[in-house]
Amino acid sequence: MRLTGKGKAKDIYLADNGDIIFEFTDRVTAFDGAKKAQYPHKGKVCCSLTAYWFRVLEEKGIPTHFKEKISTNRMRVANLKILPVEVIWRNYVAGSLWRRFETGEIKLPECTEAREGALIPGGMIEFTTKFEAVDRPISTKEILDSGWMTENELDHISQITDKINDIMFNHLLRKDILLADFKIEFGRAPDGKILLADEVGTPDGCRFWDRNAFIRGELLSLDKDVFRKNKGDLSAAYIAIHNRILKE
Numbered sequence: 541m542r543l544t545g546k547g548k549a550k551d552i553y554l555a556d557n558g559d560i561i562f563e564f565t566d567r568v569t570a571f572d573g574a575k576k577a578q579y580p581h582k583g584k585v586c587c588s589l590t591a592y593w594f595r596v597l598e599e600k601g602i603p604t605h606f607k608e609k610i611s612t613n614r615m616r617v618a619n620l621k622i623l624p625v626e627v628i629w630r631n632y633v634a635g636s637l638w639r640r641f642e643t644g645e646i647k648l649p650e651c652t653e654a655r656e657g658a659l660i661p662g663g664m665i666e667f668t669t670k671f672e673a674v675d676r677p678i679s680t681k682e683i684l685d686s687g688w689m690t691e692n693e694l695d696h697i698s699q700i701t702d703k704i705n706d707i708m709f710n711h712l713l714r715k716d717i718l719l720a721d722f723k724i725e726f727g728r729a730p731d732g733k734i735l736l737a738d739e740v741g742t743p744d745g746c747r748f749w750d751r752n753a754f755i756r757g758e759l760l761s762l763d764k765d766v767f768r769k770n771k772g773d774l775s776a777a778y779i780a781i782h783n784r785i786l787k788e
Contacts, residue, residue: 549744564613570768572674583613585778586742591615592786593741600707604736605727620727620737624688627697628666629705630721633658634747657759663705665698693734697726708741715784718754720747743781
């Protein structure tokens, strides 16, 4: 097994049989790497939750590259060619969507209130670049013109992402957790099949809010916003959301 790359939060190894081994680290970054730190247990939490959600989604018919969790912070996955596009699904107005609206860069979807935390009726999908120095929102036209995906592949990914949202949102709602938004990645297998890849359902890649606090009018973060906005200890927040999601 040899190290082939280091991401913001994971180290990536190539196994002797050609599989990929993800090692989830305790590294955490925000604001395109401008803010960095390490928090104990973070890697174990994200590895555990990713394995959990891959299994849940596969049971619901979502194809993924997951093979097995091999230690507390490592998993084996199929070796894919990762598509250069991140997919974001939004159920509520938050994060960069809210910031871009405040600066006048975008309009909010139809029938969406102009406030942070507002419900987006029916949800919305966005795409950003993946391998540029700073990720940026991109249109479906740019994706197609760049040859990153075909129109059929883009439609397929959009439908799959919608389904993933339905599965995760309803699953979390039973635990009084609101899935405000999430980002995911896809990769292309040697046979051309597109699979859900990288990680899914972690507080690194999702925005989780406490539902009871939301009803009271408070946006209580259960995710990396704790680090972004200096809201408390990230390790404690990650362990808490992990236990809450996995609790039967």
